[in-house]
Amino acid sequence: xxxxxxxxxxxxxxxxxxxxxxxxxxxxxxxxxxxxxxxxxxxxxxxxxxxxxxxxxxxxxxxxxxxxxxxxxxxxxxxxxxxxxxxxxxxxxxxxxxxxxxxxxxxxxxxxxxxxxxxxxxxxxxxxxxxxxxxxxxxxxxxxxxxxxxxxxxxxxxxxxxxxxxxxxxxxxxxxxxxxxxxxxxxxxxxxxxx
Numbered sequence: 001x002x003x004x005x006x007x008x009x010x011x012x013x014x015x016x017x018x019x020x021x022x023x024x025x026x027x028x029x030x031x032x033x034x035x036x037x038x039x040x041x042x043x044x045x046x047x048x049x050x051x052x053x054x055x056x057x058x059x060x061x062x063x064x065x066x067x068x069x070x071x072x073x074x075x076x077x078x079x080x081x082x083x084x085x086x087x088x089x090x091x092x093x094x095x096x097x098x099x100x101x102x103x104x105x106x107x108x109x110x111x112x113x114x115x116x117x118x119x120x121x122x123x124x125x126x127x128x129x130x131x132x133x134x135x136x137x138x139x140x141x142x143x144x145x146x147x148x149x150x151x152x153x154x155x156x157x158x159x160x161x162x163x164x165x166x167x168x169x170x171x172x173x174x175x176x177x178x179x180x181x182x183x184x185x186x187x188x189x190x191x192x193x194x195x
Contacts, residue, residue: 014052016042022063026101030060030109060113061120063102068124070095075131085145085193088135089157089186092128096161097178104165129154136193145193157189
Protein backbone atom coordinates (compact mmCIF):
# COMPACT_ATOMS: atom_id res chain seq x y z
CA UNK A 1 0.00 0.00 0.00
CA UNK A 2 2.87 2.38 0.75
CA UNK A 3 4.30 2.05 -2.79
CA UNK A 4 0.98 3.29 -4.21
CA UNK A 5 1.06 6.24 -1.81
CA UNK A 6 4.59 7.13 -2.89
CA UNK A 7 3.63 6.81 -6.53
CA UNK A 8 0.60 9.03 -6.01
CA UNK A 9 2.79 11.54 -4.19
CA UNK A 10 5.31 11.48 -7.01
CA UNK A 11 2.56 12.11 -9.59
CA UNK A 12 1.14 14.95 -7.47
CA UNK A 13 4.57 16.56 -7.05
CA UNK A 14 5.25 16.29 -10.75
CA UNK A 15 1.89 17.94 -11.45
CA UNK A 16 2.66 20.78 -9.03
CA UNK A 17 5.97 21.37 -10.78
CA UNK A 18 4.35 21.43 -14.23
CA UNK A 19 1.63 23.84 -13.06
CA UNK A 20 4.12 26.13 -11.33
CA UNK A 21 6.39 26.10 -14.36
CA UNK A 22 3.49 27.00 -16.65
CA UNK A 23 2.58 30.00 -14.50
CA UNK A 24 6.16 31.26 -14.22
CA UNK A 25 6.95 30.63 -17.89
CA UNK A 26 3.90 32.68 -18.81
CA UNK A 27 4.76 35.50 -16.42
CA UNK A 28 8.56 35.69 -16.67
CA UNK A 29 9.27 33.91 -19.93
CA UNK A 30 10.58 30.44 -20.56
CA UNK A 31 14.18 31.57 -20.94
CA UNK A 32 13.83 33.89 -17.95
CA UNK A 33 12.58 31.26 -15.50
CA UNK A 34 14.99 29.00 -13.67
CA UNK A 35 14.31 25.67 -12.01
CA UNK A 36 15.21 27.39 -8.72
CA UNK A 37 12.41 29.92 -9.35
CA UNK A 38 9.94 27.10 -9.94
CA UNK A 39 11.01 25.19 -6.83
CA UNK A 40 10.81 28.33 -4.71
CA UNK A 41 7.31 29.16 -5.96
CA UNK A 42 5.95 25.91 -4.53
CA UNK A 43 8.28 25.77 -1.50
CA UNK A 44 10.22 22.77 -2.74
CA UNK A 45 13.93 22.11 -2.56
CA UNK A 46 15.68 22.93 -5.80
CA UNK A 47 17.27 19.47 -5.90
CA UNK A 48 13.84 17.85 -5.83
CA UNK A 49 13.01 19.39 -9.22
CA UNK A 50 15.75 17.28 -10.78
CA UNK A 51 14.36 14.10 -9.24
CA UNK A 52 11.29 14.59 -11.43
CA UNK A 53 12.89 16.40 -14.38
CA UNK A 54 16.59 15.59 -14.84
CA UNK A 55 16.99 18.50 -17.28
CA UNK A 56 15.25 21.86 -17.39
CA UNK A 57 14.17 21.16 -20.97
CA UNK A 58 12.30 18.08 -19.72
CA UNK A 59 10.14 20.36 -17.58
CA UNK A 60 9.42 22.70 -20.51
CA UNK A 61 8.48 19.68 -22.61
CA UNK A 62 6.22 18.39 -19.81
CA UNK A 63 4.28 21.67 -19.90
CA UNK A 64 3.95 21.42 -23.70
CA UNK A 65 2.85 17.79 -23.31
CA UNK A 66 0.13 18.83 -20.85
CA UNK A 67 -1.13 21.30 -23.42
CA UNK A 68 -1.03 18.50 -26.02
CA UNK A 69 -3.03 16.14 -23.79
CA UNK A 70 -5.78 18.75 -23.42
CA UNK A 71 -5.84 19.27 -27.19
CA UNK A 72 -6.10 15.54 -27.77
CA UNK A 73 -9.16 15.31 -25.51
CA UNK A 74 -10.93 18.17 -27.31
CA UNK A 75 -10.09 16.93 -30.80
CA UNK A 76 -11.11 13.35 -29.95
CA UNK A 77 -14.58 14.59 -29.03
CA UNK A 78 -14.89 16.61 -32.25
CA UNK A 79 -13.75 13.71 -34.42
CA UNK A 80 -15.82 11.06 -32.63
CA UNK A 81 -18.94 13.18 -33.03
CA UNK A 82 -18.19 13.65 -36.72
CA UNK A 83 -18.11 17.42 -36.45
CA UNK A 84 -16.58 19.65 -39.09
CA UNK A 85 -13.81 22.16 -39.42
CA UNK A 86 -15.55 24.97 -37.54
CA UNK A 87 -15.89 22.72 -34.47
CA UNK A 88 -12.25 21.63 -34.77
CA UNK A 89 -11.07 25.25 -34.93
CA UNK A 90 -13.19 26.09 -31.88
CA UNK A 91 -11.78 23.08 -30.01
CA UNK A 92 -8.26 24.26 -30.78
CA UNK A 93 -9.06 27.76 -29.54
CA UNK A 94 -10.73 26.41 -26.40
CA UNK A 95 -7.50 24.75 -25.30
CA UNK A 96 -5.38 27.69 -26.47
CA UNK A 97 -7.49 29.92 -24.22
CA UNK A 98 -6.76 27.66 -21.22
CA UNK A 99 -3.02 27.86 -21.92
CA UNK A 100 -2.93 31.28 -23.58
CA UNK A 101 -0.34 33.07 -21.39
CA UNK A 102 2.08 30.12 -21.57
CA UNK A 103 1.44 29.35 -25.23
CA UNK A 104 1.94 33.00 -26.21
CA UNK A 105 5.36 32.97 -24.53
CA UNK A 106 6.17 29.68 -26.20
CA UNK A 107 5.39 31.11 -29.63
CA UNK A 108 7.42 34.27 -28.97
CA UNK A 109 10.43 32.43 -27.57
CA UNK A 110 10.36 29.35 -29.81
CA UNK A 111 13.24 30.41 -32.08
CA UNK A 112 15.50 30.79 -29.03
CA UNK A 113 14.57 27.52 -27.33
CA UNK A 114 16.63 24.32 -27.52
CA UNK A 115 15.96 22.10 -30.53
CA UNK A 116 14.45 19.33 -28.37
CA UNK A 117 11.78 21.77 -27.10
CA UNK A 118 11.14 23.15 -30.60
CA UNK A 119 10.80 19.58 -31.91
CA UNK A 120 8.17 18.85 -29.27
CA UNK A 121 6.22 21.94 -30.34
CA UNK A 122 6.58 20.93 -33.98
CA UNK A 123 5.17 17.45 -33.24
CA UNK A 124 2.26 19.05 -31.41
CA UNK A 125 1.58 21.29 -34.39
CA UNK A 126 1.74 18.29 -36.72
CA UNK A 127 -0.94 16.55 -34.63
CA UNK A 128 -3.16 19.66 -34.72
CA UNK A 129 -2.60 19.92 -38.46
CA UNK A 130 -3.75 16.34 -38.94
CA UNK A 131 -6.92 16.86 -36.88
CA UNK A 132 -7.84 20.04 -38.74
CA UNK A 133 -7.24 18.35 -42.08
CA UNK A 134 -9.48 15.39 -41.15
CA UNK A 135 -12.24 17.85 -40.23
CA UNK A 136 -11.71 19.79 -43.46
CA UNK A 137 -11.89 16.64 -45.57
CA UNK A 138 -15.20 15.67 -43.97
CA UNK A 139 -16.66 18.98 -45.05
CA UNK A 140 -15.00 18.89 -48.46
CA UNK A 141 -16.72 15.59 -49.24
CA UNK A 142 -20.02 17.34 -48.49
CA UNK A 143 -19.10 20.20 -50.84
CA UNK A 144 -18.96 22.83 -48.09
CA UNK A 145 -15.28 23.74 -48.36
CA UNK A 146 -12.70 23.68 -51.09
CA UNK A 147 -9.68 21.42 -51.34
CA UNK A 148 -6.65 22.81 -49.48
CA UNK A 149 -3.33 21.11 -48.98
CA UNK A 150 -2.74 20.16 -45.36
CA UNK A 151 0.38 22.32 -44.81
CA UNK A 152 -1.31 25.39 -46.27
CA UNK A 153 -4.45 24.78 -44.21
CA UNK A 154 -2.54 24.56 -40.95
CA UNK A 155 0.01 27.29 -41.68
CA UNK A 156 -2.71 29.76 -42.62
CA UNK A 157 -4.69 29.00 -39.46
CA UNK A 158 -1.77 28.95 -37.05
CA UNK A 159 -0.24 32.04 -38.66
CA UNK A 160 -3.48 33.93 -38.08
CA UNK A 161 -3.76 32.78 -34.48
CA UNK A 162 -0.09 33.39 -33.72
CA UNK A 163 -0.26 36.90 -35.17
CA UNK A 164 -3.00 37.77 -32.70
CA UNK A 165 -1.25 36.09 -29.76
CA UNK A 166 2.14 37.68 -30.41
CA UNK A 167 0.55 41.11 -30.84
CA UNK A 168 -1.87 40.78 -27.93
CA UNK A 169 -1.12 44.33 -26.78
CA UNK A 170 -2.66 45.63 -30.02
CA UNK A 171 -5.63 43.28 -30.06
CA UNK A 172 -6.68 42.50 -26.51
CA UNK A 173 -5.73 45.32 -24.16
CA UNK A 174 -4.24 42.92 -21.61
CA UNK A 175 -7.16 40.52 -21.82
CA UNK A 176 -7.43 37.16 -23.53
CA UNK A 177 -6.95 37.44 -27.28
CA UNK A 178 -8.84 34.20 -27.76
CA UNK A 179 -11.79 35.36 -25.66
CA UNK A 180 -11.99 38.68 -27.51
CA UNK A 181 -11.25 37.55 -31.06
CA UNK A 182 -11.49 33.77 -31.22
CA UNK A 183 -14.88 33.56 -32.84
CA UNK A 184 -14.04 36.23 -35.43
CA UNK A 185 -10.86 34.29 -36.28
CA UNK A 186 -12.94 31.14 -36.82
CA UNK A 187 -15.47 33.05 -38.95
CA UNK A 188 -12.74 34.66 -41.05
CA UNK A 189 -10.92 31.39 -41.58
CA UNK A 190 -14.11 29.62 -42.62
CA UNK A 191 -14.71 32.28 -45.29
CA UNK A 192 -11.22 31.56 -46.65
CA UNK A 193 -11.90 27.83 -47.08
CA UNK A 194 -15.53 27.99 -48.15
CA UNK A 195 -16.38 26.50 -51.54
